[in-house]
Amino acid sequence: MATACADRAPDGLYSISQIRAIEQTALATLPEGTLMQRAGAAVARAANQQLISSSDARLLVVAGPGNNGGDALEAAARLACEGHQVSIVMPLMPANASPEVQRALDKARQSSARFISSESLAHSDGWDLLIDGLFGIGLTRPLGGVFAALAAYMNAQACPCLAIDVPSGLDADHGNVVGGTTAVAVCASTTVSFIADKPGLHTAKGRDHAGNIIIDTLEIDASLYPAPLARLSQPAMFRHLATPRSHASHKGSYGDLSVMGGASGMGGAVLLAARMGAMAGAGRVYAGFIEAAPAFDPLHPELMCRDADTLPLSSGAVVAGPGLGQSRHAHDALARALASKLPTVLDADALNLIAAEPALQQKTRLRRAPTLLTPHPLEAARLLGTSAASIQSDRLGAARELAAFFLSTVILKGSGTVIADHDGQLVINTTGNPALATAGTGDVLSGLCGALLAQHWPVWEAALAAVWLHGAAADKMVSEGTGPRGLTAGELLTNIRSLLNQLDRG
Numbered sequence: 464m465a466t467a468c469a470d471r472a473p474d475g476l477y478s479i480s481q482i483r484a485i486e487q488t489a490l491a492t493l494p495e496g497t498l499m500q501r502a503g504a505a506v507a508r509a510a511n512q513q514l515i516s517s518s519d520a521r522l523l524v525v526a527g528p529g530n531n532g533g534d535a536l537e538a539a540a541r542l543a544c545e546g547h548q549v550s551i552v553m554p555l556m557p558a559n560a561s562p563e564v565q566r567a568l569d570k571a572r573q574s575s576a577r578f579i580s581s582e583s584l585a586h587s588d589g590w591d592l593l594i595d596g597l598f599g600i601g602l603t604r605p606l607g608g609v610f611a612a613l614a615a616y617m618n619a620q621a622c623p624c625l626a627i628d629v630p631s632g633l634d635a636d637h638g639n640v641v642g643g644t645t646a647v648a649v650c651a652s653t654t655v656s657f658i659a660d661k662p663g664l665h666t667a668k669g670r671d672h673a674g675n676i677i678i679d680t681l682e683i684d685a686s687l688y689p690a691p692l693a694r695l696s697q698p699a700m701f702r703h704l705a706t707p708r709s710h711a712s713h714k715g716s717y718g719d720l721s722v723m724g725g726a727s728g729m730g731g732a733v734l735l736a737a738r739m740g741a742m743a744g745a746g747r748v749y750a751g752f753i754e755a756a757p758a759f760d761p762l763h764p765e766l767m768c769r770d771a772d773t774l775p776l777s778s779g780a781v782v783a784g785p786g787l788g789q790s791r792h793a794h795d796a797l798a799r800a801l802a803s804k805l806p807t808v809l810d811a812d813a814l815n816l817i818a819a820e821p822a823l824q825q826k827t828r829l830r831r832a833p834t835l836l837t838p839h840p841l842e843a844a845r846l847l848g849t850s851a852a853s854i855q856s857d858r859l860g861a862a863r864e865l866a867a868f869f870l871s872t873v874i875l876k877g878s879g880t881v882i883a884d885h886d887g888q889l890v891i892n893t894t895g896n897p898a899l900a901t902a903g904t905g906d907v908l909s910g911l912c913g914a915l916l917a918q919h920w921p922v923w924e925a926a927l928a929a930v931w932l933h934g935a936a937a938d939k940m941v942s943e944g945t946g947p948r949g950l951t952a953g954e955l956l957t958n959i960r961s962l963l964n965q966l967d968r969g
Contacts, residue, residue, distance in 0.1 A: 475691030476891065477659040479600045479636050485658055489683045496563035498681050499530065502657055503537020503567065505679040506594065506627055509655040510542055513592050513623050520591035521548045523584075524576070525613050527597040527631070528557040533564035534627050534657075535596020540570040549576035552584065554609045581609055584616055593617050593624040595649045597631035600661070605642025606632045614647045626651035629661060630672045637857050638667030638879065648672050657681055662693055665891045666858050666879025693859060693889035696882070698966065700890070701928040704920050705966035717746035718917030719779030722910060723771050723796055724811070725752030729786025732811070732906045735952055736785045737766050739910030742960045745917040749774050753793050771796045776803040780916035784813030785906040794820070801826040806833040806916040810909040814838050818845035827869050833922035834871040837909055843875055859889055872922045874912075874930055876905065882926050890927060894934025898941050903952030908933045911959060932962050 477485070490498065514520045524539040526532035532553065543549040551571060557564055572578070579587070595617060597610055606614050614632055617624055629635045632648025640648040652674040654664060658681060664673040709716070720740040724733035730752060737750035741763060750760065751771035760766045771792075774781075776799065783800040787793045789812055797813050801823065809817065809827070814836060817823045827834060840851040843861055847854070847868075854861045854875070862875040862883035875881040880892040908929060915925035936958035941947050945954065 474695040474697055475659060475688075476662040476665070476693040476695060477688075478662070478692045481689060481692060482600060482658050482661070484689075485683060485687050488687050489681075496566055499533050499537055499563045499567060501681040502534040502627075502679075503541060505657070505681070506534060506538035506625070506655055507541040507545070509653065509677055510538065510592060510594060510625055511545070513625060513653065514547075519546050519548060521589060522550070522592050522594060523587075523590045524549060524551045524594040525597055525617065526551060526553040527610070528553075528555045529598070529601065530561070530564060531596050531599035531627055531631075532557070533561075533567040535594055536564075536567035536571040538594060538596070538627075539576045540567070540574040543571075543574040543576040549574070550587075551576050551578045552581050552613065553578065554581045554613065581613060588620075590620060590622045592622055593620055595624055595626040595631050595651060597649070599628040600635040602632065602641055605646035606648070611647050614649045618647075618650050623652040624649065626654040626673065628655070628657050629664065630654060633663060633669065633672045635661040635663040637859075638663035638665070638669035639856060640668055640672075650674075653677065655679060658683060659688065659691070660695070662859055662891060665695065665893070666877070666881060667855055668878075670878055693891055696890050696892045696894075696927055696931050698931065701924040701931070702966055702969070704924050704928070705963065707967055714746035717744055718919065719747045719749065719775065720745040720910075720913045720917040721749045721751060721774040721776060721779065721781050722785065722913065723751045723753075723774060723781065723783040723800055724785035724787040725750070725754060725756070725771070726786055726788030726790065726793060726812075727754045729788065730754070730757070732786030732903065734760055734766070735903050735906040736782050736910030736913070738763050738953075739907045739956055739959065740782070740914040740917070741765060742956045743911050743914035743963060745779070745914040747779075751796075753788055753790070753796060772799075776800065776805060778805070780806045780808070780913050782808040782810065782909050782913035784808075784810035785909055787812035787816075789816055789819075794823075798823065798826065801830060804832050806835070806922060808835045808837060808909050808912045808916065810837045810905060811842070814842045815845060818842070824869075827871070830870075833916065834869065835874065835912055835916070835922055835926055836865060836869060836871050837874040837876065837905065837912065838865070839876045839905065859883075859891075863887065863889060872926050874908070874926055876908075880930050880934070882930060884923055888923070892930045892934055894931050894938055896934070896937055896941055896947055898937045898947035898950040899934070901950065901952060904933070904955065907952050907955050907959070928966075932959050935962055
C-alpha cells in the first residue's frame with residue numbers, strides 16, 4: 464500500500480529532474496512494469512474515492528501515447544474489472560511502445576473497457592468521471608491538435624476530472640500552462656501525483672488546474688529521496704514561536720512598530736498596516752505619514768499618528784512602503800528606515816524606489832538587521848529589471864534570486880505565494896484564495912509581518928506565519944460565506960487576530 468510521503472518530508476516539493484532521478488534509481492531495483500502497475504492501482508483507488516455512490520459509473524479515460532497513457536490504461540483495466548462502464552480514447556497509438564505500456568494496452572483490450580474514437584465524443588455525455596492520462600511531467604510543447612481538443616472537451620464537462628500525475632498541459636516545475644496564455648491545459652478537480660509532490664501544482668496556475676492533490680509514492684523507498692527543492696508551508700514551521708503571554712508583561716514587552724507611508728490620497732494604506740500591527744499584538748504602533756498626519760485614527764485611536772520624519776526608529780520594527788509614494792521626501796524617509804538597525808519590512812512604493820535607484824539597492828544589501836521584501840510580481844520584475852511575465856514563468860527562481868541579491872527574506876505574492884531566504888530555503892504557501900485579490904490586502908500583510916518582527920520573531924518564521932495567517936483568514940471568511948467576491952482588506956484584521964490567538968493556545 465502506497466504512503467503519502469509519511470516517512471519522507473510530508474511537505475517536500477520535488478522538481479521534474481529530481482523525480483526522474485528517483486524514478487530511475489527505483490526502476491533499477493524493481494521488476495519491469497512494477498511502477499506502472501502501482502500507478503494504475505493508485506489511479507483506480509483515487510477514481511473509486513470520487514465514485515463512492517456508484518458501482519457501475521460511466522468513466523471516460525483519455526490516454527496519451529507515453530507512460531502517462533500506460534498508467535491510464537492500467538487504471539482503466541482495473542476499473543472495468545470492478546464493474547464500471549469504462550470508455551477509452553487513445554488518439555495516438557504508440558508506435559514503439561515500451562514493454563510496460565504494451566502490457567497495459569493489452570490488459571485494457573482484454574477487459575470490458577471499450578475503445579472509442581475522439582470524434583465520437585461529440586455525441587457522448589453523461590460521464591460520471593473523466594480520467595486525464597494524456598501527458599505527465601515530460602510535456603515540453605503546448606497541447607495541439609487532437610490533444611488540445613481533448614483537453615478542451617474535458618474542461619467543458621460538468622463531471623469531476625481526475626488527472627494522472629499532473630494535469631495535461633501544466634508545467635510541473637513552474638505551474639504555468641505549457642505554451643503560455645493561448646495554450647490549453649486540463650482543469651482537474653483532483654490530481655493523483657506520483658513519487659512526490661511538485662511545486663507547479665501549488666503556484667501560478669497550478670492551483671486552478673490541479674484541484675485537490677493526492678500524493679502516492681508508489682512504495683519507493685524513502686532512502687532514494689534527496690532533500691526537496693522546496694516545501695509547503697504548515698503551522699508546524701512557526702507555531703513554536705506563538706507562546707502564551709506572561710501575566711507580568713506590559714506593552715514594552717511586545718515591541719514598537721513604526722509604519723511609514725501615507726502620501727496624499729494613500730493614507731488608508733498606512734492605516735491598514737498600522738491597524739493590523741496593533742491587532743497582531745505589537746505593544747505600540749506608530750503610523751507615520753509622508754503628507755500631513757491626521758490627529759488620530761478615529762477607528763483605532765490607540766495608534767499614534769506622526770509625520771514620517773518623526774517616527775521613532777530606535778527600537779522594535781519598521782514597515783516602510785504602504786502608500787509611501789515616490790517623491791523625494793518619500794525617498795529620504797526610506798533611506799532613513801534603511802539606515803536603522805531595526806528589522807524592516809519593505810513593501811509597495813519602498814520597493815519601487817529601491818528598484819529605481821542603485822544606491823538604495825546597495826543600502827538594502829548592506830543592512831545587518833533582518834530585512835523582509837514583500838513584492839507582487841510587477842514589483843519583483845522592477846527589482847530584477849525584467850517583466851512580470853518573466854517573474855511568473857519561474858516564481859521560485861525569481862524569489863530565490865531576489866533573496867540572494869538583497870541578502871534578505873522575500874515574500875513573492877500571488878497564487879501560491881513563495882517565501883525565499885537568502886540561504887536558499889524555499890516555501891510555497893498553502894492558504895489563501897481569490898478573495899485576497901483586492902486593494903489593501905498587501906498592506907495588511909506587511910503590517911502583520913511587522914508586528915511579528917516587533918515581537919522578536921525571527922524574520923524567516925515571521926514571513927511564513929504572516930503569509931499563512933493572512934491566507935487562512937481569507938479561507939475562513941470564504942468558508943463562512945464572506946467572499947470571495949467583495950471581501951475587503953479591513954475585514955481580514957479581526958480574523959487574523961483570532962487565528963493568531965489560536966496559535967498561542969496551541
